[in-house]
Structure formats: C-alpha cells, structure tokens
Amino acid sequence: MKVLSVNVGHPQEYEWLGQRVTTAIFKSPVEDPVVVSTLNLEGDRQADLSVHGGLNKAVYAYPHEHYVYWEAQLPDYRLTPGNFGENLTLEGVSEDAVHIGDHLQIGTALFTVTQPRSPCYKLGVRFGREDMTKRFYASRRFGFYLRVRREGIVQAGAEVAVVGRDANAVSVADVISLFTGDSRDRDLLNRALKVSALPEGWRNGLRKRLER
Numbered sequence: 001m002k003v004l005s006v007n008v009g010h011p012q013e014y015e016w017l018g019q020r021v022t023t024a025i026f027k028s029p030v031e032d033p034v035v036v037s038t039l040n041l042e043g044d045r046q047a048d049l050s051v052h053g054g055l056n057k058a059v060y061a062y063p064h065e066h067y068v069y070w071e072a073q074l075p076d077y078r079l080t081p082g083n084f085g086e087n088l089t090l091e092g093v094s095e096d097a098v099h100i101g102d103h104l105q106i107g108t109a110l111f112t113v114t115q116p117r118s119p120c121y122k123l124g125v126r127f128g129r130e131d132m133t134k135r136f137y138a139s140r141r142f143g144f145y146l147r148v149r150r151e152g153i154v155q156a157g158a159e160v161a162v163v164g165r166d167a168n169a170v171s172v173a174d175v176i177s178l179f180t181g182d183s184r185d186r187d188l189l190n191r192a193l194k195v196s197a198l199p200e201g202w203r204n205g206l207r208k209r210l211e212r
Contacts (some may be wrong), residue, residue: 001162004064005029005089005114008044016125018114021118022047023122027082033155036109038148041087051092054149056114056199062086062143063094077127084136085126086143091120093160095173098144101197110151112197114144116142116176144172147197168194176208186210 007027014018024047035042037210039058046053059195062084070079081089088106095116098104102113119137124130136142168191175192177183179202 001090001156003088003156003158003160004091005081005152005156006034006041007089008041008199009082009138010043011032013045014125019128020111021122021125023125025085025120025122027085027087029156031126031156033107033144033153035124036107036148036152036154038151041154042155047123052089057140057145058148059087059111059146060085060117060143061090061093061146062090063141064089065094066139066143069139071140073135074127083126083189084143086125088146088154090160091163093094095138095142095144095188098162099169099171100192100195101168101170101174103149103164105159105161105163106147107152107158108150108155109148109154110150111146112149112200113172114145114147115198115199115202116144116172116179118142118179140173140182142172142176166195168192169200170195175202178209 007022007029009027011022011024013022024045067079098113100113104111119133121133123132123136170192175189178189178192189206192206
C-alpha cells in the first residue's frame with residue numbers, strides 16, 4: 001500500500017450551468033514533500049467549509065484502482081491523479097480493506113479514517129458533466145476522508161501502513177452500503193454506531209435508519 005500522488009489546489013471560480021461556482025476540486029500533483037497540518041495539506045484549501053474540510057475531513061483519499069473503472073466509463077476523458085478532488089491517490093487501499101477508525105501511518109504523519117465521501121455536485125464542475133454526481137453515487141466508489149492525528153510530511157511513493165484498528169471492524173465499504181441502502185444488516189448498523197471515529201452526523205443518519 002502506498003501513495004501514488006499527493007494533490008493540492010486552491011479555491012477558484014468556474015462557470016457552471018450559467019452560474020459562477022467557487023470550488024477547490026481541481027487538484028494538481030505535487031512531487032516535493034508536503035507538510036500535513038491539522039486541517040489540510042500545505043498548498044491545499046477547501047472552498048465551502050460548511051460541507052468540506054474541518055477536523056474529520058482534513059484530507060481526502062481515493063483508491064487509484066478506481067481509475068480503471070472510470071476510464072471505461074469516461075473513454076473520452078483524460079484522467080490524471082487528483083481528478084476526483086482527492087489529496088492522496090492511493091494504491092492498494094480500497095474501501096473494502098480500510099475500516100472506519102483505522103490509524104494509517106503515511107510518511108511521518110498519522111491519520112484516522114473517519115467517513116466515506118458524500119457525492120457532491122462539484123464533481124459535475126470538475127468533469128464538465130451534469131450527470132457526474134449521479135454516476136459517482138451509482139459507482140459506490142466514494143473514497144474516504146482522514147483526520148490528522150499527528151502532523152508530519154507526506155510525499156508520492158510513501159508507504160501506507162495500518163497501525164491501529166477499531167474493534168468493531170466496520171469498513172468504509174460497509175458504511176457506504178448502509179448509506180446507500182444496499183445493506184439492511186442490523187448487526188452491521190449497530191456496530192457502525194459504536195465506532196467513535198465516525199462523525200456524529202453520520203451516526204445520527206444511521207440511527208434514523210435503525211429506527212425505521
């Protein structure tokens with residue numbers, strides 16, 4: 001498991017469906033070592049802090065293996081690392097293999113896996129396709145967010161190591177399946193509610209699902 005690319009970007013304005021939209025989803029790879037701070041990577045910012053960024057969404061990671069799927073889905077689009085707005089394009093780190101609450105050592109920084117990404121309309125801005133958010137949701141290839149437990153340095157080529165795991169063993173893919181309704185496993189739902197690293201907003205949403 002390793003980092004294939006570290007990607008950063010600043011908020012910029014773009015024309016989208018007749019409106020001006022500010023977004024930082026356009027990320028570019030960085031070759032040099034990058035400082036990891038509590039809220040983001042050096043050189044990276046989020047545009048709308050009401051839905052992006054913060055402690056539980058400081059860094060966004062996306063499995064590089066998903067790019068093969070998207071190349072087939074979008075044959076006329078030239079994909080490059082950072083295309084999905086991810087800060088870290090990872091190899092060998094899938095949503096099935098990574099658990100909410102996992103502690104990941106990457107470079108000299110330490111992270112905690114907190115939640116899947118929720119599909120956002122700004123994916124449409126990035127790809128220039130109105131249907132991109134819907135396609136992203138249908139793919140179930142969401143990637144996941146990281147909380148910074150210890151600041152440090154990351155760089156392309158750095159190894160990714162799981163150095164701690166929540167005893168409930170609820171994968172990112174499990175939470176995605178509960179979120180989308182693909183799974184109605186009550187035992188899984190109860191275990192997910194016990195994972196302290198899962199943000200309260202997600203747990204509240206899952207509690208409502210359990211009540212229904």
